[in-house]
Amino acid sequence: MANETFGLLCIGNELLSGKVAETNLAYWIQEFKKLGRRVTVAIMAPDERSLLVDTIRFIRQNCDILLMSGGIGPTHDDFTLPVLAEALNKPLVRYPELVEAIEGYYGENTNSHLLSMADLPEGTELLYWDQLLVPLFRVEQIYVFPGAPNLLRKKFSLLAKDLSSIPNYVHKIYTTFDEGVIAGPMEQIEQRFPGVYVGSYPRYDPGADYRVLVTMESKDKELLQRAYENLMTQDFQSGVLRVNSEEPKPVSTDS
Amino acid sequence: MANETFGLLCIGNELLSGKVAETNLAYWIQEFKKLGRRVTVAIMAPDERSLLVDTIRFIRQNCDILLMSGGIGPTHDDFTLPVLAEALNKPLVRYPELVEAIEGYYGENTNSHLLSMADLPEGTELLYWDQLLVPLFRVEQIYVFPGAPNLLRKKFSLLAKDLSSIPNYVHKIYTTFDEGVIAGPMEQIEQRFPGVYVGSYPRYDPGADYRVLVTMESKDKELLQRAYENLMTQDFQSGVLRVNSEEPKPVSTDS
Numbered sequence: 001m002a003n004e005t006f007g008l009l010c011i012g013n014e015l016l017s018g019k020v021a022e023t024n025l026a027y028w029i030q031e032f033k034k035l036g037r038r039v040t041v042a043i044m045a046p047d048e049r050s051l052l053v054d055t056i057r058f059i060r061q062n063c064d065i066l067l068m069s070g071g072i073g074p075t076h077d078d079f080t081l082p083v084l085a086e087a088l089n090k091p092l093v094r095y096p097e098l099v100e101a102i103e104g105y106y107g108e109n110t111n112s113h114l115l116s117m118a119d120l121p122e123g124t125e126l127l128y129w130d131q132l133l134v135p136l137f138r139v140e141q142i143y144v145f146p147g148a149p150n151l152l153r154k155k156f157s158l159l160a161k162d163l164s165s166i167p168n169y170v171h172k173i174y175t176t177f178d179e180g181v182i183a184g185p186m187e188q189i190e191q192r193f194p195g196v197y198v199g200s201y202p203r204y205d206p207g208a209d210y211r212v213l214v215t216m217e218s219k220d221k222e223l224l225q226r227a228y229e230n231l232m233t234q235d236f237q238s239g240v241l242r243v244n245s246e247e248p249k250p251v252s253t254d255s
Numbered sequence: 256m257a258n259e260t261f262g263l264l265c266i267g268n269e270l271l272s273g274k275v276a277e278t279n280l281a282y283w284i285q286e287f288k289k290l291g292r293r294v295t296v297a298i299m300a301p302d303e304r305s306l307l308v309d310t311i312r313f314i315r316q317n318c319d320i321l322l323m324s325g326g327i328g329p330t331h332d333d334f335t336l337p338v339l340a341e342a343l344n345k346p347l348v349r350y351p352e353l354v355e356a357i358e359g360y361y362g363e364n365t366n367s368h369l370l371s372m373a374d375l376p377e378g379t380e381l382l383y384w385d386q387l388l389v390p391l392f393r394v395e396q397i398y399v400f401p402g403a404p405n406l407l408r409k410k411f412s413l414l415a416k417d418l419s420s421i422p423n424y425v426h427k428i429y430t431t432f433d434e435g436v437i438a439g440p441m442e443q444i445e446q447r448f449p450g451v452y453v454g455s456y457p458r459y460d461p462g463a464d465y466r467v468l469v470t471m472e473s474k475d476k477e478l479l480q481r482a483y484e485n486l487m488t489q490d491f492q493s494g495v496l497r498v499n500s501e502e503p504k505p506v507s508t509d510s
Contacts, residue, residue, distance in 0.1 A: 014454055016297060018288035019470065021281060025299070033273035041306070042271060042299040044280070051296065051317055058313050062306055074435040075455050076442035106435065113438035148457065180329040180361065183368035187331035199269055200330050202403065215274065 004141075006032060007063030008042040009055060011070035011080055012147055015044045023149050024069050031160060036168040036219065047077040049086075056087040056142075067156075070147030072137075074113040080144060081137075085121035088140065092119045097126070101134075128158045169224050170217040170246040173231075174210040177239045185236055186214065193227040195220055210241050259396075261287060262318030263297040264310060266325035266335055267402055270299045278404050279324050286415060291423040291474065302332040304341075311342040311397075322411075325402030327392075329368040335399060336392075340376035343395065347374045352381070356389075383413045424479050425472040425501040428486075429465040432494040440491055441469065448482040450475055465496050 008028050014020040025042045032039050040063045045055045059066050071080035085092045098118035103110050126135035136155045137144040143159065145152045175182070179202050186198045199215040216231070218224035232240075263283050269275040280297045287294050295318045300310045314321050326335035340347045353373035358365050381390035391410045392399040398414065400407045430437070434457050441453045454470040471486070473479035487495075 013293070013452070014456065014470075016284060016295065017293040018284040019454070020456065022284075026276060029271060029273040029277075038268070038272040038301075039299075040271065040301060041310070044294075044297040046293075046295060054313070054317070055296070058309070062309070073455075073457065075438045076445060077454065106433075109433065109436055111435065111439070114435035178361070178364065180366060180369035181364055183330040184366070190331060197268070199274070199332065200328075201269065201275065202328065215269075 004064040005040045005062070006037065007040055007059035007066045009059060009066060009068040010042075010044050010147070011047065011052065011068065012044075013046045013077065015070075016046050024145075024147070024152055027149065027153065028067060028156070031156060035160065035163055037163075047071060047079070049079060049083055052080070052083045053087045056084065060087075060142075064141055066142045067145065068142065069145040069152050072117065072144060072146055074117055081117075081120055084139065084142065084144065088121055088142075090121040090123060090139070093122045093124075094119050095124075095126070128155070131158060168217055168219055169221045170215060171224065171228050172244040172246070173214040173216070174241045174243070175212050175214055175236075175239045176210060176241060177212055179212045182212065182214070182236065182239075185231060189216070189227050189231050192230070193218075193223060195223055196227040259319040260295045260317070261292065262295055262314035262321045264314060264321060264323040265297075265299050265402070266302065266307065266323065267299075268301045268332065270325075271301050279400075279402070279407055282404065282408065283322060283411070286411060290415065290418055292418075302326060302334070304334060304338055307335070307338045308342045311339065315342075315397075319396055321397045322400065323397065324400040324407050327372065327399060327401055329372055336375055339394065339397065339399065343376055343397075345376040345378060345394070348377045348379075349374050350379075350381070383410070386413060423472055423474055424476045425470060426479065426483050427499040427501070428469040428471070429496045429498070430467050430469060430491075430494045431465060431496060432467055434467045437467065437469070437491065437494075440486060444471070444482050444486050447485070448473075448478060450478055451482040 008025055010022060010024050012020070015022045022044055025044070029039055029042065041059060043055060043059065045052055056066070068080065071078045082092055095118050099115060102114050102118060106114055120137060121139045124137050124139040127138055129135035132155065134146070136159065145155055179200055182200070186200060189196065190198050196216055196218045201213040201215070203210055203213065216224060216228055218227070263280055265277060265279050267275070270277045277299055280299070284294055284297065296314060298310060298314065300307055311321070323335065326333045337347055350373050354370060357369050357373060361369055375392060376394045379392050379394040382393055384390035387410065389401070391414065400410055434455055437455070441455060444451065445453050451471055451473045456468040456470070458465055458468065471479060471483055473482070
């Protein structure tokens, strides 16, 4: 898993109606940041079957790996797994080991709604089950998480250990320039140093001492340093207040 | 604007890399909640032209109205407006009134990067310019906002006054049931009372006094009451701890 691209999908009417504040996307984005990776696209979508099928297909066209959460419970608005089967053109298959687990947990309260949680797209793997009450599901390059944040985090912390970390080096340059004035130099740097990414973030707060934060980042420390020195030898340095540099952070695996 | 569906798109690598925490989606979702409306889909996407074109088209296929933010500044990673022109198959047109405003503001510092902010998809309307330094852009049913949260909020508060409010009535029912056990009754209510939406939210915190929060909501107060009474006459009531009812809230127009 060195260069894959990642898409995120959080499912639930309650997220889009504002009844529940969405927190899983922000959590995942920060965890991928610790791993030195950037998410390609992040989506909140409602409990609507045909829209979900389209959304899953849209993300798959643009990302190698999809992490999705929500809609895997037993109620009428839980249909992530059937939708996933449809999006992948796979049949749903009842997993006997999940039936056994559900019957073991619910006993005489077991009913058809609960048993529907044992129906997964054909070929789904059950991961980390020895460490979890309910396994993490993977089918092709799609990982299916529960919507509840504490359960999602527990499962992701197990997966994160298996994702290799790619370090990212960053310079944050605080300047007094107007963004339009330095647009040219920044564009040149990106063109001359492929693999170095330049961002600019105007600060609109009148209390701030800077006007634009310029960021330069790369996985190649030496390349980043050459690009940085190149930018600084232009007229640029006259408007620089200060520079903060970030080394890669170690991967967190706690939850 | 009575029954339209809304899609949201926030653009910026910094959101997906975790460098900047995304706050505009959560803001918009809460504002739409105050208006009694639900957002259909909400997406964070990076500064990548072809992916943005595809994302805009994907949202347009599923929503009547699109609100998008970010990427409208003068730098090399700002190309929301050209991308929008491409997604809509419209040419970019230079707006003389915007050129005049840019030259008036920047004087002798005006350059080609700054002037590119005056190039809009053909047919774009400039809204609320008498009340704003930079107008809100609308083209077809797409509204284009800046990414900076304070500017976005100021512009949205003007637009919100023109969106008619549809009240939403809600019952929140806190129960001691397991979610699987009440899946059947909840499904029946949605089938028998079209226009009433039932949601269920398990509480995983062991400190909570309830196990599942059931929500019922509708824009039709009487219909909601009939559905509520129907649910309560089943065996359901034995597991209900308490019920909170919400009346529609007035629309907030402050920012």
